[in-house]
Amino acid sequence: MKIAGIVFGVAAFGAGTGAQAANLMQVYQQARVNDAQFAAAQQEYKAVREARPLARAGLLxxxxxxxxxxxxxxxxxxxxxxxxxxxxxxxxxxxxxxxxxxxxxxFNYGDWLSLKQADQTVAAAQARLDAASQSLILNTAKAYFQVLAAEDQLRYSEAQQRAIGRQLEQAKKRYDVGLVAVTDVQQAKASYDLARAAVIQAQSQVDNAREALAVLTGQENEQLDPLARALPLLTPKPDNLKDWVKAALQQNLSVVAARYTADAARQEVGVQRAGHYxxxxxxxxxxxxxxxxxxxxxxxxxxxxxxxxxxPLFSGLRVSSLTDQAQYKYLQSQELLKGQQREAVRQTRSAYLNVMSSISQVKALRQAVASNEASVASMEAGFKVGTRTSLDVLTALSDLYKAQSEYAQARYNYLINTLLLKQAAGTLSMADIEHINGYLAAPSAAAAQAGAD
Structure with missing residues (x-):
């Protein structure tokens, strides 16, 4: 069917240009080198890492x-x-x-405790750096697929404008020979004007999405490899939510960092109390x-x-006050750890349910696209023989392009939700980018798929 080609024809968006396309892995490597937030996280870790030699210096x-x-x-x-x-x-x-x-x-008990505290502080900084690395993976994937989704929407909007334009021309010709009323022409004209406005808005979304990606990568990528037509919909492994929650409580990097921070705060209590020794x-x-x-x-x-x-015999109660202050900060860190654990559980549950929901949504929208394609074909045939009005055809076309857009977005959401689940569990790594990168199609292959449809 001719209309079916529109669904995945978006995959070939920009394939006719001579620019070299970038895939997700290449864009991630660019972001890892150029993203300012990740670079700042690396420098922060290097600065905190000096805490250990500083603490050891007091014992030398x-x-x-x-x-x-x-x-x-x-x-x-x-x-x-x-x-x-x-x-x-x-x-x-x-x-x-x-x-x-x-x-x-x-013998200086405070200095020995400071050395142990420095180890906890550096470990917390390492966890924060690893968390920043995971955030970079997720942010890159989001920005990449937002560009593809915006380009999808632009292609659907342009296809809808062309289809409505053809419908407008048919309505004018049929009006000229007296087969339809002027209202059919007016309805088609109104729909065409709305379609033009949608194209303008879609183009703006493409530009904005590309700018957001450039913030991460520090450079412009004229063309991105699109998502291939065949996308395996895999359920999370393990397929038990409790196992994911258990993993998150142990491995979620924000929880790990909070745990090390609490340990460092506990050591600080001993450091301050050592002022009495x-x-x-x-x-x-x-x-x-x-x-x-x-x-x-x-x-x-x-x-x-x-x-x-x-x-030390008496220091004006200074040591006692510093010890109490450290104790309160330790209790504060314990509460923050509890809050981070609860947030990790919430994120894990939400991401797991969203993955399962995304799988069902992709399947449902795939069927919705097929149903709307059949509906459009039926409406166009009925319009030709006079059993359907121009409004019926325009409504069917609008429903088709809406279904196509939502189907494409659901596929991207599925991939993002899988990354969110692994981030919540603390297992997200560059291997996941490589895995998703295998689902992308080169522009030439995407164009061949679209042509086959």
């Missing part, structure tokens, strides 16, 4: 060197030695020296001084090694 030796060169002036007035007065005098002399010190922490340090130093001060001229070297014990 601290070595300091200080040196000085000075010009000194000493005055002696009313000065005596062994009861004998010394004439007033003044000495101007130079001196130089250095001090080399080494300090090694032997003693610290032990080993300190060694060498001080050298070379001075030319008359009788006191010469070089001196002082070496020392000491074991320093510091016991």
């Amino acid at each position: 030796p601290q070595v300091n060197l200080s040196a000085s060169v000075a010009q000194n002036s000493s005055r002696f007035e009313n000065f005596s030695i062994a009861g004998q007065p010394v004439p007033n005098s003044r000495y101007d002399y130079g001196s130089n020296g250095y001090t080399l010190s080494l300090s090694q922490t032997l 003693p610290t032990v340090n080993l300190v060694a130093s060498r001080a050298y001084n070379d001075a030319n001060a008359g009788l006191e001229a010469g070089q001196t070297t002082n070496d020392s090694i000491a074991l320093q014990l510091k016991v």
Whole structure:
């Protein structure tokens, strides 16, 4: 049937141009390199990753060197030695020296806890980076299919405008010979004007969708590989919602990040409480001084090694206040973790049900397209023999193009919902992009499919 070719003829949209088409995997690689939000997430992770070496630094030796060169002036007035007065005098002399010190922490409970806390903080940052990577996969797929859906809608609108235009010409000819009333011409003209407006709106949607994709990729893709006609409708594996919810509670990256953040907050309580505990340090130093001060001229070297014990006795209740503050923040992080777990369950349930619903919707709309094609053919045949009016044909055409548009959108929704389910479960990866990329058809193949129809 001629009309059937319109359904998948959209797959060949732009196939006649000489531009090289980009597939979903290529667009994703572009977005991974150029997306500003993902790049910002990577830099954030690198910054947080330094928390561990910063925490470890407090447990490593601290070595300091200080040196000085000075010009000194000493005055002696009313000065005596062994009861004998010394004439007033003044000495101007130079001196130089250095001090080399080494300090090694032997016991500082707060520093040890800070190192463990840093591990939790870095782990939370890694989970957030992985979540950003999953979001990039999902956002790229959404933007890609939004472009295809907009191009579908444009093609359907243009096809509808052409079909209504032919109907308008037929109505005018039949009116000229007195077979129909002027109302048929007016109805066809009104429908044609609406179809023109729909084409303009559809073109605007295509432009906007392409701009949204360019925000992710940082470049323009003139042509995208369309979705092939054959699309397997696979139910989620496992096909048990409880299994997906269980996986989400363990693997959802937002939950994982919140869990590590709560662990870090718990460690912070211990860090602040450690302000009450003693610290032990080993300190060694060498001080050298070379001075030319008359009788006191010469070089001196002082070496020392000491074991320093510091016991905090009272700090104005500062440590107690900081510990309480950390405790409240830990309780806050626990509540945020609970909220994130509940949100993960909601997202998983919603995505799972949407996948199942999408499968049924695609099947139903596929049948609706076939039924509307038959309806249009019947209406056109009836119009030719005078049993149907122009309005009947126009209504049937409108229903057909609406069914086609909804069918195409349902196919895209099915793919997006499968990605949303895997994101909620924490298993979304580049392999899923590769899998969906296999459902795309090269423009030449899509054009061949459309021609076969």
